[in-house]
Amino acid sequence: MRFNVLTIFPKIFKIFDHGVISKAIDKNFIIECYDIRKNAINKHGQIDAKPFGGGEGMVMMPEPLKKTLIDIPKNERGHIVYLSPQGKQLNQDKVIELSLMKNITLVCGRYEGVDQRFIDKYVDEEISIGDFVMSGGEYPAVCLIDAVVRNLPGTIGNSDSIENDSFYKGLLKGPVYTRPKIFDDINVPETLLSGNHAEIKEWKESKSFIQTYLRRPDLINNVKLTKKQKKLLEELASKDIL
Numbered sequence: 516m517r518f519n520v521l522t523i524f525p526k527i528f529k530i531f532d533h534g535v536i537s538k539a540i541d542k543n544f545i546i547e548c549y550d551i552r553k554n555a556i557n558k559h560g561q562i563d564a565k566p567f568g569g570g571e572g573m574v575m576m577p578e579p580l581k582k583t584l585i586d587i588p589k590n591e592r593g594h595i596v597y598l599s600p601q602g603k604q605l606n607q608d609k610v611i612e613l614s615l616m617k618n619i620t621l622v623c624g625r626y627e628g629v630d631q632r633f634i635d636k637y638v639d640e641e642i643s644i645g646d647f648v649m650s651g652g653e654y655p656a657v658c659l660i661d662a663v664v665r666n667l668p669g670t671i672g673n674s675d676s677i678e679n680d681s682f683y684k685g686l687l688k689g690p691v692y693t694r695p696k697i698f699d700d701i702n703v704p705e706t707l708l709s710g711n712h713a714e715i716k717e718w719k720e721s722k723s724f725i726q727t728y729l730r731r732p733d734l735i736n737n738v739k740l741t742k743k744q745k746k747l748l749e750e751l752a753s754k755d756i757l
């Protein structure tokens with residue numbers, strides 16, 4: 516899989532030199548940054564200008580963006596995404612959808628954003644990472660790439676760990692524990708130390724369900740409940756936990 520990134524700060528993507536994603540570079544994915552400033556309109560490196568009609572800040576001009584996009588070989592551009600707070604919010608379904616693509620080009624905005632004509636003509640999709648505004652599209656792009664690459668086969672050694680992650684089956688993952696068995700007088704739940712795999716599995720499933728019920732009840736509406744989960748839901752509702 517190839518990610519092309521249009522940015523004025525290519526060095527931000529050095530972050531992928533670290534952690535589990537760094538091991539997937541060249542093996543599972545390639546990331547190529549294209550510096551928008553190389554296509555500035557003058558020798559001062561100008562890529563932005565004041566908004567027509569007035570208003571605050573500066574807007575990224577369409578020409579440097581277009582030229583930078585054209586620097587990418589046509590057959591490598593693929594799906595063109597503009598990271599934008601005005602886009603559709605990224606979620607696990609979208610991450611999986613993107614992970615099936617071969618080429619993705621990410622456009623990172625700065626300042627007050629990107630001239631609308633560039634978006635209208637060249638962008639396939641606008642994606643937001645949440646209902647808040649960041650100062651640039653680079654960190655949202657980093658989030659998106661990390662989440663997508665995690666799902667490429669072979670990135671995470673044990674594919675079970677992805678399948679048991681929050682959101683993969685629509686629910687949150689439950690709590691996890693490690694050594695020591697007693698920490699600040701708090702014991703690890705007994706079932707986890709029992710060695711009984713069936714009981715442990717059931718414990719994890721029910722904790723995942725309870726965690727979701729308490730923290731993100733909205734997610735439960737989108738999941739086809741098993742008989743066990745229906746029963747658990749009735750029990751939780753009758754206890755009036757919320």
Ligand SMILES: C[S@@+](CC[C@H](N)C(=O)[O-])C[C@H]1O[C@@H](n2cnc3c(N)ncnc32)[C@H](O)[C@@H]1O
Nearest residue numbers: 598599600624625628643644648649651652655
């Ligand atoms: C300061 S923001 C511009 C925000 C714009 N003035 C608005 O109110 O919609 C600059 C750039 O950061 C990126 N950005 C900011 N928040 C984002 C978010 N929640 N998701 C994705 N990209 C975001 C976009 O690329 C945007 O062009």
